[in-house]
Amino acid sequence: MLTAADSIDAPVLRGTPVVPGVAHAPVLRVATEVDPAAVARFRAAAPAEEEAALAAYDAAAAAVADGFSERAARVEGAAAQVLTASAGLARDRGLRSAVRKQLRAGADLLGAVEAAVDTFVALFEQQGGLMAERVTDLRDIERRLVARLAGVPEPGVAMPGSPVVLVAADLAPSDTAGLDPTVVVGLVTERGGATSHTAIIARQLGIPCVVGVAGVLDVAAGVDVLVDGTAGVLEVRPDPAAAERRVRDDAELRAETAAWTGPAATSDGVRVKLLANIADPASARAATDEPVEGVGLFRTELSFLDRPTEPTTAEQAELYAAVFAPYAEAGHHVVVRTLDAGSDKPIAFATHEGEENPALGVRGLRLAADNPGLLTHQLDAVAEAAASTGVEAWVMAPMVATRDEAEAFAEQVHARGLKAGAMVEVPAVAVLAHRVLEVVDFLSIGTNDLTQYTMAADRLASDLAHLTDPWQPAVLHLVAITAAAGQQAGKPVGVCGEAAADPLLACALVGMGITSLSMAPSAVRAVGAQLSRVTAEQCREAADAVLGAVDPTAARAAARAVLVG
Numbered sequence: 150m151l152t153a154a155d156s157i158d159a160p161v162l163r164g165t166p167v168v169p170g171v172a173h174a175p176v177l178r179v180a181t182e183v184d185p186a187a188v189a190r191f192r193a194a195a196p197a198e199e200e201a202a203l204a205a206y207d208a209a210a211a212a213v214a215d216g217f218s219e220r221a222a223r224v225e226g227a228a229a230q231v232l233t234a235s236a237g238l239a240r241d242r243g244l245r246s247a248v249r250k251q252l253r254a255g256a257d258l259l260g261a262v263e264a265a266v267d268t269f270v271a272l273f274e275q276q277g278g279l280m281a282e283r284v285t286d287l288r289d290i291e292r293r294l295v296a297r298l299a300g301v302p303e304p305g306v307a308m309p310g311s312p313v314v315l316v317a318a319d320l321a322p323s324d325t326a327g328l329d330p331t332v333v334v335g336l337v338t339e340r341g342g343a344t345s346h347t348a349i350i351a352r353q354l355g356i357p358c359v360v361g362v363a364g365v366l367d368v369a370a371g372v373d374v375l376v377d378g379t380a381g382v383l384e385v386r387p388d389p390a391a392a393e394r395r396v397r398d399d400a401e402l403r404a405e406t407a408a409w410t411g412p413a414a415t416s417d418g419v420r421v422k423l424l425a426n427i428a429d430p431a432s433a434r435a436a437t438d439e440p441v442e443g444v445g446l447f448r449t450e451l452s453f454l455d456r457p458t459e460p461t462t463a464e465q466a467e468l469y470a471a472v473f474a475p476y477a478e479a480g481h482h483v484v485v486r487t488l489d490a491g492s493d494k495p496i497a498f499a500t501h502e503g504e505e506n507p508a509l510g511v512r513g514l515r516l517a518a519d520n521p522g523l524l525t526h527q528l529d530a531v532a533e534a535a536a537s538t539g540v541e542a543w544v545m546a547p548m549v550a551t552r553d554e555a556e557a558f559a560e561q562v563h564a565r566g567l568k569a570g571a572m573v574e575v576p577a578v579a580v581l582a583h584r585v586l587e588v589v590d591f592l593s594i595g596t597n598d599l600t601q602y603t604m605a606a607d608r609l610a611s612d613l614a615h616l617t618d619p620w621q622p623a624v625l626h627l628v629a630i631t632a633a634a635g636q637q638a639g640k641p642v643g644v645c646g647e648a649a650a651d652p653l654l655a656c657a658l659v660g661m662g663i664t665s666l667s668m669a670p671s672a673v674r675a676v677g678a679q680l681s682r683v684t685a686e687q688c689r690e691a692a693d694a695v696l697g698a699v700d701p702t703a704a705r706a707a708a709r710a711v712l713v714g
């Protein structure tokens with residue numbers, strides 16, 4: 150354990166950077182354990198009779214749910230959604246029934262809660278994808294229930310009065326939702342990947358964040374640390390004066406970023422289109438508050454996650470028109486992705502049930518093979534909405550693996566007078582991008598899935614975050630091959646995965662010949678400001694440097710050396 154009095158010279162711990170920025174403050178450890186003595190006392194005196202035990206459970210569950218709801222009311226956006234979802238889970242009737250079943254089977258109350266939660270955890274894990282991500286929420290609720298039953302404060306983040314860097318094994322969504330960024334100036338976890346809840350909330354709040362940091366739990370509470378959320382580094386007991394200087398420089402950069410208004414170009418005037426990733430009409434409208442030049446990825450399936458049956462063509466056309474309207478007014482184009490159902494995005498009316506390995510199964514464009522209506526209805530609806538709003542709509546297919554698939558898709562899109570593209574998520578398409586470009590008008594690289602399939606590592610598995618890192622040189626080589634094919638064919642090749650939102654990586658991607666970058670709207674200013682600080686030649690040098698690196702850490706350092714100095 151590295152204590153405040155430890156004399157080792159500033160050890161540097163590395164992880165996956167998720168939110169850029171520099172923070173310098175003492176460590177605050179998040180308490181995730183409920184006091185074992187209190188739990189033992191409760192176990193000894195717990196109500197034995199079923200109805201009394203269930204009443205105690207109801208009171209605890211209501212208190213936990215109310216706590217979540219109260220916090221949800223004090224925050225906005227993703228944080229409020231996360232807390233409201235947790236409140237719903239704490240009040241869940243199914244969970245209560247499972248507790249009752251366990252009590253009837255003779256379990257004591259704590260044992261019943263534990264067994265009931267275990268049942269749901271197993272169920273969620275079996276369903277995989279987004280459901281599996283909710284396991285952290287369930288475990289968090291379990292701990293809070295136990296604390297309430299034992300009559301001790303719920304575990305979690307107790308807010309201090311002065312700035313801290315929060316350090317934990319992993320953070321429950323309810324721990325991160327609603328954090329005050331003026332107090333919690335940095336977030337570091339031992340587990341978790343770039344798409345974990347911690348990362349999503351940290352991004353929304355703009356708190357510098359590094360995840361997947363091995364050894365961070367050896368740093369004791371109160372130890373002074375410096376978090377560099379751009380480099381993915383935690384320095385333990387840094388030189389205080391140097392650390393403060395880095396925090397000041399970072400603050401200047403952040404101010405510059407906030408003031409950046411676009412359109413994006415390198416310092417010597419090479420234009421790059423920065424586009425928004427959106428999910429529905431609300432996020433489409435919200436994105437126009439940022440300096441974007443259109444939409445590079447409209448994830449249509451996210452509007453249908455709760456639908457038991459396929460929406461009609463007319464319903465879809467109405468939805469798409471609502472998404473298009475603000476962009477039609479601005480004269481910007483919108484890239485619509487056809488239904489990417491399956492694996493991490495299960496859609497009741499489309500997904501194939503019971504696949505052994507859904508990530509490699511019938512998902513995305515493959516669903517149209519035995520259900521062609523899914524695609525034709527959607528294309529009809531997009532064409533109708535494009536015509537009614539006057540927007541320039543491009544349409545691309547997810548999970549394309551062959552030139553033939555791309556060609557058949559493009560024929561259908563072209564027949565409706567729209568531009569056709571393919572996502573590059575499967576390495577096979579990157580390797581043969583020049584052939585696929587013979588039949589489509591554009592390509593868009595989904596680095597999230599391209600990384601998953603290149604590295605053979607589940608993008609949701611926090612244990613594999615070091616592999617599912619878009620800075621992996623193998624992934625970057627596939628991006629470079631695709632970009633070069635686009636340049637050769639004179640057709641646009643964009644990036645719409647998380648890689649596009651990383652300011653330094655974005656510069657390297659531009660240096661490879663990528664023509665547009667599509668990202669969460671909140672990331673646009675940081676990428677635009679970074680591009681404005683470098684020349685096109687520096688971007689090319691950064692591309693060469695990262696392609697020559699042996700691993701993600703070396704790639705990041707090489708890009709930084711060229712782009713930041």
Ligand SMILES: C=C(OP(=O)(O)O)C(=O)O
Nearest residue numbers: 595596597598599645646
């Ligand atoms: C943009 C992508 O698509 P999604 O994250 O929706 O799978 C991707 O795979 O990079």
Ligand SMILES: [Mg+2]
Nearest residue numbers: 574595597598
């Ligand atoms: Mg994808």
